[in-house]
Amino acid sequence: MRIRFVHAADLHLDSPFTGLRAAAPEHVANGLYSATFDAYENIINLCISEEVDALLVAGDVYDGADRSLRAQLKFVEGLNKLDTQGIRSFVCHGNHDPLDGWQARLDYPQSCRRFGTEWEAVPVFENPNRAVIHGISYPKREFTENLARRLGRVDPGPFSIGLLHANVSNDPNHAAYAPCSLEDLATSGIDYWALGHVHTRQVLSEREPTVVYPGNPQGRHPNETGARGVNLVEVDDGGNVHSTFHPMATVRWETLQVDIAPFETEQELLDALHEGMQGLLDSTDGRSAVVRVTLTGRGELNRTLRRPNAIDDLVEEINGEWAERSPFVWCERIEDASASPFDREARLKGSDFVAEVLRTADRAKTDPELLARIGAGLSDLYQHHRFRRYLSMFAPNEEELAALVDEAEAMAVDLLAEDDDR
Amino acid sequence: MKILSLHIDGFGRFSDRALGPFQRPVTVFLGPNEAGKSTLLEFVRRVLFGFRTARGRTPSGYNYYPPLAGGRHGGSITIFGDGGEVVNVRRYSGGGTVGLTAESGTLLPDVELPRLLGYHSRDVFQKVFTFTLDELHSEKLLSDDSVNSQIYSAGMGASKLPDARKALYNGKTRLFLKGGNKHAIHDTAGAFDRVESSLRDVESLAAEYGRMTDELENVETNLQEVSRSRHSRRKQLDHQRLLRNAWDDWNGLNQAEVQLAELPAIDDFPVNGVSRLEKLEERIGTAQKEYDSVDEEVGEVKARAEAAVEQEAILSHSSHIRKLERGRTSFDNSVRDLPKRESELLDHDKSLTAALKDLGPDWDEARLENFDLSLSVREEILRYQERLQEASEALKRSEAALDQDGKALKEAEEAENKADRDFGTSVKPDLDSNQIRQQRDLIRRANSRLDNISRVNQRVYDLQSQLDSLKSAVPPARGPGGSRMAATVSLVVGIALLLAGGLLGGPVLPVGIIGGAALVGIAAYLFASGPSSPGAAAESPLAVPIRESLRKAETELKDLQSALEEEAVPLGLETIDELSLITADGALDEEQTRVYEWTRLSDNLDGMKRRTRQRKSQKEKSMEAVKEAEAQLEAVQREWRQWLADRGLRETFSPQTVGELRGKVELGLIQLRDRRSLRQRIAAIQKDIHDYVAIAAPLASNFGVPFDRNDSSTVAAAADRLIEMHTEVGQRVRDRTDAKADLRKAKHQLKARASELRKAREEMKGLIQSGGASDVEDFRKRAETVCRRTDLEEKRRGALGRLQGLSGPGEPLKALKKQLGGTDIQDIRDKERLVEEEIEKADARISELSTKQGSIQTELKRLVGEEESSTWRLDRHRLLEEMRGHAREWAVRTIAENLLKEAQGKFEKERQPGVVRHAESFFNDITEGRYQTVFSPLGSSEIQVTDSSGISKQPNQLSRGTREQLFLSLRFGLVRELGQRSERIPVIVDEALVNFDPDRGLRAARAFVELSQTNQVLVFTCHPTIVEIFQNAAAQSGAQDPEVVPMG
Structure with a gap:
């Protein structure tokens, strides 16, 4: 065998979970604080149990914005553990942990290689012809040069691995740092591109070269759902790459959508939610989960749900049952996107005030002036001298404003609703 | 759209009821109260707009109008659309959907219905197009937030608008209020800032960590250097301390060698010479002292052994003296006891004499001892006692029974006399029970006969009536003819x-x-x-059988009456009717009572006689029993008297008396025996005293002790003196014997002491000679020299050994000696102090550096272990998310507020003026120009009217009727306005005009007639005048007459 290594990226050690609105109960919060560390520890243990030759980390070990001494110390601690087992480590830095960022004075083990701001080729073994790792780190956070192209053509002798934090093919969901194309990667002569930056696992190219984003080992956001982990890669003597994904996250992020239409009572809905929770727990492979529930559809239950504290009560009910378990399923919030059983088209043709409200909302979407009038006053909050520093970035643009108008319309119609059979 | 007809399957009081077709523009349903007008109005609303389900939310007091008279709950309405189509709308409760069928029979999709209903909501239909008197004038309508809002809400879906705006505003300001600081976003931002501040503090910790690691390195380097320096100083200190420790021994070694050289050498001096000499001197001293002491003791013992003893002869009477000693206490007791016993004897003599006297003059000690006190005799006496008592008691019992029977007999005789008197005075009844029973049967039979007569009488009467009616062909009499005439009129x-x-x-x-x-x-x-009229009828064939039946009945009646007359005889009645039968029955009841009383008294007398006879016989039996008991008692008494004679006892003694005599004899016997034993005891005491005096007397005489045998106290004193003398002489003789033995032992000891003293003196002489000395003094001097030399040699050896211990043997020892030889103690001490000071300084430095190292390490540990920042970072994101959520909700509410404002502005601008204009026109007409304008100021939620004099009024300033006319006008306005853009749907009113004066009522009806040109009008009323008003209004307007549908 040429080489056996673990390819990890975007550890974001000690960076917090985002998007949470509720304060988690203590044991859940503890699980969340330590989740990135726990995932890292799982990676270290995987390296040791699988007796790999090296651990490759493709950038964003921790967040510069949340520079944590603890994160850096823990990272080195893990590498030291590998060193004592004779496992080497190779690290490049990305936009979140560029080389110009603050770093604690730490003693990295001898067997660890951290790449600088120029491409370097480092043999993994004493025999330089077995495998070579080419790596480069970001000198600063916002680095938009095409680093892949800067590498040029590598020595075709040994099995070559490229360790790089980059946005390949301009993924619009991620910042365009070190952008490059698949073509740039293919022409470099690298056999395995160990990439980082994109948090969702992707295999951009199966072979010649193999190009992989392993994703982050621990989801930190409601959008980062499902299993998260690293790639265990084996390269046989013939240079063939065999890679397997290994989930590492201790806490999973999940979403659950429930259509309220079939339910007449809260209990029926609650039963469905319990069923959903059990389903999630069954699918997490013994791991805990943080769940965001979205209620959809139209139904009578919507009126009940809009009662004050109704949603909070549901959350409490669910968490009372599931959050205390081990592994836990903690419902972080229930978003009520359901609507009352309301035939908008029919009401729009009516002559009453509700019809006028609906028509006004419709007009607002095509009449910028009306939309501006309806959105007037929002700047009171979003540009408020005290709160703009938190909120200005969330100020709704025109498209978001239209979405808000829909919500506002639903709210207004509901408030106007009289006691009749619709 | 028009309603053509209704079919109610089941709804309220209606079941399978069809109404219609309604062909004219105005239809008036006229019916009394509770004819079902309101039910019909509700039926129309529900079939067109749906039933509320029991499960859904319904307002309180909601009437479901269940099908009380049967049928399926619901029905159908046939409508005629503006487009000319005829559609049947069916709807039933229970969640069923609406069914639409075209005239051709084809089913139409449900969505056709909203079109036919002009897309109006149920609210619009209910509040604008169909309304009751209550809904029209409701005070609630006026007391609501604003009339305008209520009017719009009545049909425009905006009744909740003020509440909605209020809810939006409240929700909004809870989240954020410009210029305020008590809202959710402010709170969250505050919490966020606090977390940020904590995080900034944590960020500075990282720089601190770098600085600390540098400092730690410096401290550790310094610590190593100082430790090394201290180590070498410590070695120096150890060497100086070694020299200092060796110095004393070095000095001692030198001194010992000098002193040894100065002392002469003495060989073969006895080992421990001086101590041996001293021991011998001590031994000689001790031996001399012991010899002197024993010599003195020999002289003393010799004197004792040779001394004489007085009265030594008493020892030869030791056996008598011991007898005196043993009997000494007994003698005292005897002397003391004798007079007491003699006194007791006198008492006993007296008691015995008294006991004999008590028994009788013929009693002495001999008879006393011979009296038979055996158990058998005692039992015999007891037996006689029991038998006598039993016989006596039996006699008493018989006598008591006899007494009781005598009294009972007397009572019975008195009772018999009384019963005899009662019976003698009672009246004997005329009839007996049998005769009474027979008479009762006769009365029952007569009653039954009377019933039959009555029934047959009725039959005769009925048959007679039938015959009379058959004779009606004859012209009626004048009276009945007048009645018929009156009936016809x-x-x-x-x-x-x-x-x-x-x-x-x-x-x-x-x-x-x-x-x-x-x-x-x-x-x-x-x-x-x-x-x-009977008898006037011509004979009809039908009369024949009736007449026959009548004849039979009359015969039967006669038979019955004659039977009854016969039955009257035994009862003693002349005629029989119901009254006479009841009287006869009452008389029988009284006779029956008399029979019962006579029989009771007769039975009572018989019973009494029986009882007297029984009591007499009983008394005779008792008298015999008494005699028998007396004989029995006499026999037992005879036997007893014989028993007493046999024992020489008086015949008059009863068994109890004999028992008591026997007790006295027992007592006398005991006293006799006690006196005998006391006499024996006195004789014994006297003998003891005599014997004791006999021993003591000769001894007292021999040894000169005073003695008087008649005086017991001198006897006792002499005995005591003799005993004491014997003891003293015995002791003195024993002491002399012991002294002789001691003298022999002392002499032997004196000899041994002299030999020991001699031996010690010889050993002393030998020792002095062995030490080469001439005498004891010389011996002591030589011994001191030897001792001094031995000490010095020991000292030299010790010092040398210790020095070697410090340096080690061989060369190091030599080097040490050399070093010590080349220095002095002061120099050594100075150097040691100097090095010690240097070490102390190094120690202080090490301690300082270690402390610093420890605190840096602790601080680093703290920095490394810091975990709170993780919490804060999570909190920061959470709070930001919370703030974002609040902001979004606030934005939605703000937009909703703006949306309502925009819609309201447009709504009022486009819709309201038309409504108000139409309303104004109607209101002007109805009030005949009294109120000329109706208007709603823009942006306000009010309706105002202006009267002909230009004064503006709010609706609540109007009279009730005028206010209702205003609301009616507003509804007309809305109907007209709404009709311009959609299907024109019928207006249905229930008693809307009852509060109007006739003029305004007529004008309002004209307005309805005018409205009916565009919208079908259905009017429900219970007042025929309303029908009239509508008819007049139609006539005045030249419109088609209203169709009147009676109900009830």
């Missing part, structure tokens, strides 16, 4: 009144109906009650 007038009421209606209606009904009733009665 009543009937004709009644029917005429009913018709008049029905046709004319209005105020005539109640009079017509009530009067007509009454007259028709009278006619019916008169027809029915005309009497028939």
Whole structure:
């Protein structure tokens, strides 16, 4: 065998979970604080149990914005553990942990290689012809040069691995740092591109070269759902790459959508939610989960749900049952996107005030002036001298404003609703 | 759209009821209260707009109008659309959907219905197009937030608008209020800032960590250097301390060697010479002292051994002296006891004499001892006692029974006399029980006979009536003819009144109906009650069998009556009727009571006689029993007297007396025996005293002790003196014997002491010679020299050994000696102090550096272990998310507020003026120009009216009728306005005009008639005048007459 290594990226050690609105109960919060560390520890243990030759980390070990001494110390601690087992480590830095960022004075083990701001080729073994790792780190956070192209053509002798934090093919969901194309990667002569930056696992190219984003080992956001982990890669003597994904996250992020239409009572809905929770727990492979529930559809239950504290009560009910378990399923919030059983088209043709409200909302979407009038006053909050520093970035643009108008319309119609059979 | 017809399957009081078709623009449903008008109005609303389900939310007091008279809950309405289509709309409760069928029979999709209903909501239909009097004038309507809002809400879906705006505003300001600081976003931002501040503090920790690691490195380097330096100083210090420790020994070694050289050498001096010499001197001293002491003791013992003893001869009477000693206490007791016993003896003599005297003059000690006190005799006495007592008691019992029987007999005789008197005075009844029973049967039979007579009588009467009716062909008599005439007149007038009421209606209606009904009733009665006239009927074939039956019945009646007369005889009655039978029955009841009383008294007398006889016989038996008991007692007494004679006892003694005598004899015997034993004891005491005196007397005489044998106290004193003397002489003789033995032992010891002293003196001489000395003094001097030399040699050896211990043997020892030889103690001490000071300084430095190292390490550990920042970072994101959520909700509420504002502005601008304009026109017409304008100021939620003098008024300033006219006008305005853009749907009103004066009522009806040109009008009323008003209004407007549908 040429080489056996673990390819990890975007550890974001000690960076917090985002998007949470509720304060988690203590044991859940503890699980969340330590989740990135726990995932890292799982990676270290995987390296040791699988007796790999090296651990490759493709950038964003921790967040510069949340520079944590603890994160850096823990990272080195893990590498030291590998060193004592004779496992080497190779690290490049990305936009979140560029080389110009603050770093604690730490003693990295001898067997660890951290790449600088120029491409370097480092043999993994004493025999330089077995495998070579080419790596480069970001000198600063916002680095938009095409680093892949800067590498040029590598020595075709040994099995070559490229360790790089980059946005390949301009993924619009991620910042365009070190952008490059698949073509740039293919022409470099690298056999395995160990990439980082994109948090969702992707295999951009199966072979010649193999190009992989392993994703982050621990989801930190409601959008980062499902299993998260690293790639265990084996390269046989013939240079063939065999890679397997290994989930590492201790806490999973999940979403659950429930259509309220079939339910007449809260209990029926609650039963469905319990069923959903059990389903999630069954699918997490013994791991805990943080769940965001979205209620959809139209139904009578919507009126009940809009009662004050109704949603909070549901959350409490669910968490009372599931959050205390081990592994836990903690419902972080229930978003009520359901609507009352309301035939908008029919009401729009009516002559009453509700019809006028609906028509006004419709007009607002095509009449910028009306939309501006309806959105007037929002700047009171979003540009408020005290709160703009938190909120200005969330100020709704025109498209978001239209979405808000829909919500506002639903709210207004509901408030106007009289006691009749619709 | 128009409603053509209704079919109610089941709804409220209606079941399978069809109404219609309604062809004219205005249809008036006229019916009394509770005819179902409101039910019909609700039926229309529900079939067109749906039933509320029991499960859904319903307002309180909601009436479901269940199908009380049967049928399926619901029905259908046939409507005629503006487009000319005829559609049947069916709807039933229970969640079923609406069904639409075209005239051709094809089913239409549900969505057609909203179109046909002009897309109006149920609210619009209910509040604008269909309304009751209550809904029209409701005070609630006026007391609501604003009339305008209520009017719009009545049809415009904006009744909740003020609440909605309020809710939006409240929700919004809870989240954020410009210029305020008590809202959620402010709170969250505050919490966020606090977390940020904590995080900034944590960020500075990282730089601190770098600085600390540098400092730690410096401290550790310094610590190593200082430790090394201290180590070498420590070695120096150890060497100086070694020299200092060796110095004393070095000095001692030198001194010992010098002193040894100065002392002479003495060989072969005895080992431990001085101590041996001293021991011998001590031994000689001790031996001399012991010799002297023993010599003195020999002299003393010799004197004792040779001393003489007085009265030594008493020892030869030791056996008598011991007897005196042993009997000494007993002698005292005897002397003391003797007079007491003699006194006791005297008492005993007296008691015995008294006991004998008590028994009788013929009693002495011999008879006492011979009296038979055996148990058998005692039992015999007891037996006689029991037998006598039993016989005596039996006699008493018999006598008591006899007494009791005598009293009972007397009572019975008195009771018999009383019963005899009672019976003698009672009256004997005329009849006995049997005769009474027979008479009762006769009365029962007569009663039954009377019932039969009555029944047959009725039959005769009925048959007679039938015959009379058959004779009716004959012209009626004058009386009944008048009745028939009156009936016919009543009937004709009644029917005429009913018709008049029905046709004319209005105020005539109640009079017509009530009067007509009454007259028709009278006619019916008169027809029915005309009497028939008997005997006037011609013989009809039908009369034959009736007449036959009549004859049979009459015969039966006669038979019955004659039977009854026969039965009257035994009862003693002349005629029999119900009253006479009841009287006869009462008389029988009284006779029966008399029979019962006579029988009771007779039975009582018999019983009493029986009892007297029984009591007499009982008394005779008791007398015999008494005699028998007396004989028995006499026999036992005889036997007893014989027993007493046999024992020489008086015959008069009873067994108890003999028992008591026997007790006295026992007592006398005991006293006799006690006196005998006391006499024996006194003799024994006297003998003891005599014997003791006999021993003591000769001894007292021999040894000169005073003695008087008649004086017991001198006897006792002499005995005591002799005993004491014997003891003293014995002791002195024993002491002399012991002294002789001691003298022998002392002499032997004196000899041994002299030998020991001699031996010690010889050993001393030998020792002095062995030490080469001439005498003891010389010996001591030589010994001191030897001792001094030995000490010095020991000292030299010790010092040398210790020095070697410090340096080690061989060369190091030599080097040490050399070093010590080349220095002095002061120099050594100075150097040691100097090095010690240097070490102390190094120690202080090490301690300082270690402390610093420790605190840096602790701080680093703290920095490394810091975990709170993780919490804070999570909190920061959470709070930001919370703030974002609040902001979004606030934005939605703000937009909703703006949206409502925009819609309201447009709504009021486009819709309201038209509504108000139409309303104004109607209101002006109805009030005949009294109120000329109706308006709603823009942006306000008020309606105002202006009267002809230009004064503006709020609706609540108007009278009730005028206010209702205003709301009616507003509804007309809305109907007209809404009709311009959609299907024109019917207007249905329930008693809307009742509060209007006739003029305004007529004008309002004209407005309805005018409205009916575009919208079908259905009016429900219970007032015929309303019908009239609508008819007049139609006539005045030249419109088609309203169709009137009677109900009830």
